[in-house]
Amino acid sequence: MNIVVVGLSHKTATVEIREKVAFAPTHMDKPLRELVALEDITEGIIVSTCNRVEIYATTRDIAGGIARIKRFLTDYHHIPMEALEPHLYSYHGETAIRHVFRVAASLDSMVVGEPQILGQIKTAYGYAAEYKSSGIILNRFLHKAFSVAKRVRTETKIASSAVSVSFAAVELAKKIFGDLSDKTVMLIGAGEMCELAAKHFLNNGVRGVMVTNRTYERAVKLAEEFDGKAVNFEELFDQLHKADIILSSTGAPHHIIGPKDVEEVIRRRRQKPMFFIDIAVPRDIDSRVNKVPNVYLYDMDDLQGVVATNLEQRNREAQKAEAIIDQEIGQFFKWLSTLDATPTIVALRGKFEEVRQVELGKTLANWKDIEPEEQKRLEACTAAIINKLLHQPTSLLKRAGQGGRTDLYVDALRNLFDLEMAAQQPETEELGELEE
Amino acid sequence: MNALLFNLTMGAYFLATLTYLFYLFKPRPTLGRISHWVISGGFIIHCMFTLDRYLEAGHTPITNLHESLSFFSLAIVGIFIAFERKYKVSILGSFVTPLALVILLISALFPSAIAPLNPALKSKWLAVHTTMAFFGYATFAVAFGAAIMYLIQEHFLKNKRLGPLYQKLPSLDTLDEINYRCLTFGFPLLTFAIISGAIWAETAWGTYWSWDPKETWSLITWFIYAALLHGRLTTGWRGRRAAILAIIGFFVMLFTFLGVNLLLPGLHSYK
Numbered sequence: 001m002n003i004v005v006v007g008l009s010h011k012t013a014t015v016e017i018r019e020k021v022a023f024a025p026t027h028m029d030k031p032l033r034e035l036v037a038l039e040d041i042t043e044g045i046i047v048s049t050c051n052r053v054e055i056y057a058t059t060r061d062i063a064g065g066i067a068r069i070k071r072f073l074t075d076y077h078h079i080p081m082e083a084l085e086p087h088l089y090s091y092h093g094e095t096a097i098r099h100v101f102r103v104a105a106s107l108d109s110m111v112v113g114e115p116q117i118l119g120q121i122k123t124a125y126g127y128a129a130e131y132k133s134s135g136i137i138l139n140r141f142l143h144k145a146f147s148v149a150k151r152v153r154t155e156t157k158i159a160s161s162a163v164s165v166s167f168a169a170v171e172l173a174k175k176i177f178g179d180l181s182d183k184t185v186m187l188i189g190a191g192e193m194c195e196l197a198a199k200h201f202l203n204n205g206v207r208g209v210m211v212t213n214r215t216y217e218r219a220v221k222l223a224e225e226f227d228g229k230a231v232n233f234e235e236l237f238d239q240l241h242k243a244d245i246i247l248s249s250t251g252a253p254h255h256i257i258g259p260k261d262v263e264e265v266i267r268r269r270r271q272k273p274m275f276f277i278d279i280a281v282p283r284d285i286d287s288r289v290n291k292v293p294n295v296y297l298y299d300m301d302d303l304q305g306v307v308a309t310n311l312e313q314r315n316r317e318a319q320k321a322e323a324i325i326d327q328e329i330g331q332f333f334k335w336l337s338t339l340d341a342t343p344t345i346v347a348l349r350g351k352f353e354e355v356r357q358v359e360l361g362k363t364l365a366n367w368k369d370i371e372p373e374e375q376k377r378l379e380a381c382t383a384a385i386i387n388k389l390l391h392q393p394t395s396l397l398k399r400a401g402q403g404g405r406t407d408l409y410v411d412a413l414r415n416l417f418d419l420e421m422a423a424q425q426p427e428t429e430e431l432g433e434l435e436e
Numbered sequence: 437m438n439a440l441l442f443n444l445t446m447g448a449y450f451l452a453t454l455t456y457l458f459y460l461f462k463p464r465p466t467l468g469r470i471s472h473w474v475i476s477g478g479f480i481i482h483c484m485f486t487l488d489r490y491l492e493a494g495h496t497p498i499t500n501l502h503e504s505l506s507f508f509s510l511a512i513v514g515i516f517i518a519f520e521r522k523y524k525v526s527i528l529g530s531f532v533t534p535l536a537l538v539i540l541l542i543s544a545l546f547p548s549a550i551a552p553l554n555p556a557l558k559s560k561w562l563a564v565h566t567t568m569a570f571f572g573y574a575t576f577a578v579a580f581g582a583a584i585m586y587l588i589q590e591h592f593l594k595n596k597r598l599g600p601l602y603q604k605l606p607s608l609d610t611l612d613e614i615n616y617r618c619l620t621f622g623f624p625l626l627t628f629a630i631i632s633g634a635i636w637a638e639t640a641w642g643t644y645w646s647w648d649p650k651e652t653w654s655l656i657t658w659f660i661y662a663a664l665l666h667g668r669l670t671t672g673w674r675g676r677r678a679a680i681l682a683i684i685g686f687f688v689m690l691f692t693f694l695g696v697n698l699l700l701p702g703l704h705s706y707k
Contacts, residue, residue, distance in 0.1 A: 161603070172593070174607060175589070175593065175602070175607050175608065176593060176607060176608050176609065177607060177608075177609050178606070178607035178608075178609035178610050178613075179609070269672070270671060270672030271671070271672035271673065271674050271675060271677075272672065272674070273608065273609075273675060290594065293675065293676055293677065294674070294675045294676065296593055296594065298596070302596050305596060306596070306598055309598060309599075
C-alpha cells in the first residue's frame with residue numbers, strides 16, 4: 001500500500017488559485033466521501049487552509065491514484081486541468097511521508113515555525129475520522145506526523161522567538177519588566193499596527209490601557225474598545241508618567257516626544273523603567289530618548305531587526321528539525337512495509353509452527369515407549385492440522401493482496417496473534433490530542 | 437578528615453562551576469537541576485567541614501585567612517542557593533559559583549593548620565561578629581553577580597543586540613529585584629556586624645572605636661551601601677545606577693576584607 005500526496009501551497013500557487021480549490025470546512029463530508037469512492041483510493045484526508053490544499057491518500061497504483069486525485073480536484077472545483085496542473089505537486093513513498101511530516105512540523109509554512117498548521121491538520125484529520133475516510137494507514141500516519149511535530153517543537157527552538165513586529169515588542173517588554181500584570185500601556189495616535197500591538201499586550205496580561213489622540217473622540221472610541229481610559233492630547237505629558245509601555249503611531253510630521261520630556265517624566269516616575277515603541281513613519285519619538293537612563297526606545301526598524309534575527313534563528317533550528325524528521329521517517333516506513341501480505345503470512349506460519357513444536361516436544365518427553373513410526377504419524381497429523389487451519393486465511397490474504405484491503409487483515413492478524421515482524425510498531429497517540 | 441571534606445567541597449564547587457558555565461551555553465532545565473544538586477551537595481559538605489573544624493578547634497573557625505575565606509565562600513553559596521530557589525534564576529549560578537570557587541581556591545593557598553586561638557579573640561562575640569560580617573559580605577557578592585548580569589542585559593537592550601545570551605538572561609526587573617533584596621538583607625547584617633564589633637572592641641580593647649583600618653574601611657563600605665539604599669528608597673536609584681554602585685560596593689568590601697588584612701597593619705590583621 002502506498003501513501004500519496006497531491007496538493008498545492010503558497011509556494012506553488014497564488015492566492016487566486018488557492019482560494020478556488022479551497023474546501024469549505026463546514027461541508028467536508030461530501031468531498032471526503034467522493035475521494036474515497038474513487039477507484040483504488042482506499043483512504044483519504046483533505047487538508048485545506050488559506051496557504052495550502054493537500055490530499056493525503058492511500059492507493060495501490062501510484063500513478064493512477066495520483067491522476068485520479070488530480071482529476072477529482074479539478075472536477076470538484078470545476079477548474080480546467082490545464083489551469084490547475086502546473087501548480088500541483090505530488091509525492092509518493094518516502095517523499096510523501098517527509099512532506100507531511102514537514103508540513104505538520106511547520107517547516108513548510110510561510111513563516112517557518114508558526115503554530116497554526118498543526119491544529120489545522122488535526123482538524124482535517126478530525127473530519128476524516130468523523131466521516132470514516134481514513135483507515136489504519138492514514139490514522140497511524142497522521143498520529144505519527146503529530147508526534148513528530150511535537151518532538152520538533154520540544155527539541156528545537158523553532159517556535160521560541162517572535163517573528164512578528166508586535167510579538168517582538170511584547171517579548172522585549174517582558175525582558176525589561178519581567179511580569180506585565182501591573183503595567184500600563186499608553187497608545188498615542190491610532191493605527192492598525194498600534195491597535196494590534198495593544199491587543200497583544202492585553203493578551204499578555206497588562207493591567208490597563210490609556211489612549212490619546214489629537215481628536216479626543218477617536219481616543220474615547222478606541223479606549224472603549226480596550227476597556228481603557230482616554231486622555232486628552234494636551235494632557236499627554238501630565239499623564240505620560242503613568243504609562244510603562246508607550247506605543248506611538250501618530251501621523252505627525254515631526255517628533256512629538258523628545259529626550260527632555262522623557263527625562264522629566266522618568267524623574268516623576270522615580271526611575272521606574274519605560275519602554276517606548278515608535279511605529280510611526282516619520283518617527284514620533286526622538287531617537288536620543290533611548291539614551292535616557294532606564295528608558296528603552298525601539299522604532300520600526302529596530303523591531304524589524306529583532307524579527308529578522310529571530311527568523312535567522314528559526315531557519316537554523318529548522319535544520320535540526322529536518323534531522324529529527326529523517327529519523328522518524330525511517331521508523332514509519334518500516335512499519336508501513338510490514339503491512340504487506342507476504343511477511344505476515346510467513347510470521348503467522350512461524351508462530352503456529354513454534355507452538356506445534358513446543359507442544360509436540362512436551363508430549364514426546366512424557367511418552368517414553370513411543371515407536372518411531374507412531375512419532376512420525378503424530379508429527380504428520382499435527383502439521384496437517386496447522387496447514388488446514390491456515391489454508392483459508394493464507395489464500396484470503398494472498399487474494400486480498402492483489403487488490404483489496406490487505407492492511408486491515410494484516411493489522412488484525414498482527415494484533416490477534418501478537419506477531420513480531422522486522423519492524424517495530426510506531427507508538428500511537430490518543431485521539432484526544434485532537435482537542436488540543 | 438577535615439582536609440578530605442575541604443577537598444570534596446572544592447571538587448563539588450569546581451563541578452558546579454563547570455555545569456553552571458555549561459548551562460550558560462545550553463540552558464536546558466535538566467542541566468539547571470543537576471547544577472543545583474551539585475552546588476547544594478557541595479554546600480552540605482562545606483557545612484560539615486566548617487562544623488568539623490569548629491568541633492576540633494573549640495571556637496568559631498573564622499580566625500585566620502584560610503578559615504575566613506572558606507567561610508566567605510560558604511556564605512556566598514548559601515545565599516545563592518536561597519536566591520536561586522526564590523527567583524528561579526539558575527543562570528545566576530553561572531556568575532556566582534565561579535566567584536565562590538575562586539575564593540575557596542584562594543583560601544586553600546593559606547596555611548590550614550588549626551592554631552591556638554589568639555587571646556584577643558577569645559570571646560562570645562567572635563561568633564556573632566564574624567558570621568554576621570561574612571553573611572553580609574556574601575549577600576553583596578550575590579548582588580555583585582546580579583549587577584554584572586544587569587549591566588550585560590541592559591547593554592543588549594539599549595544597543596538592540598539581542599543575541600543568544602540576551603535570551604538566556606532574566607529580565608532587567610528580576611535582576612534589579614535580586615540586587616535590591618540583597619541590599620535589604622546585606623545592609624542590616626553589615627550594620628549589626630559593625631555594632632557588635634564596636635561592643636566587642638569596648639570589652640576587649642576598652643574603646644568602641646579606634647579608627648583601626650578595618651573599622652575605617654568597614655565604615656566606608658557601610659556608607660556606600662547606605663547611600664545606595666537611601667537613593668533607592670527616595671529618588672529611585674535603580675537599574676543601572678544601582679548595579680554600578682553594587683559593583684563598586686563589592687570591590688570596596690573586598691578591600692575591607694582582604695586588602696586591610698594583607699596590606700594595612702592594624703588590630704584586625706589576622707593572617
